[in-house]
Every structure is written in C-alpha cells, then in structure tokens.
Amino acid sequence: MTNLTIQYIIVGVIIIAAVIYFSKTMRASFKGKKSCGKGCGCDMTQPKVQQKNNL
Helix, strand or coil, X not given: CCHHHHHHHHHHHHHHHXXXXXXXXXXXXXXXXXXXXXXXXXXCCCXXXXXXXXX
8 A cells, every 4th residue: 555545544534533423413413402401591490589678
C-alpha cells in the first residue's frame, strides 16, 4: 500500500465516524424526551412563594 492509499483510508474512517455521530445526534434530538432535565425552568408545578405582611 502506498502512503496515498493509507491517507484515503484514514480520511474515510474519520468521515464515516462523523456521519455516524451526526446521525445518532439527530435521531436523539428528533426522538425527543418525555421529561425535562433538572433545573431547566419549565416545571409548572413549582411551589408558590408566600408574601410577607408588613404591619
């Protein structure tokens, strides 16, 4: 094998790995989550803060 062939193989492996990573990432983002992560701020059941009475 020549150096050029080895370089093509290395570049091909890197491109294939990038495509696999990108496809997994996109599949996960389209699949969606059933719940939000901790501290995202979208929880609608947060406890209400009581107001202080100034007398």
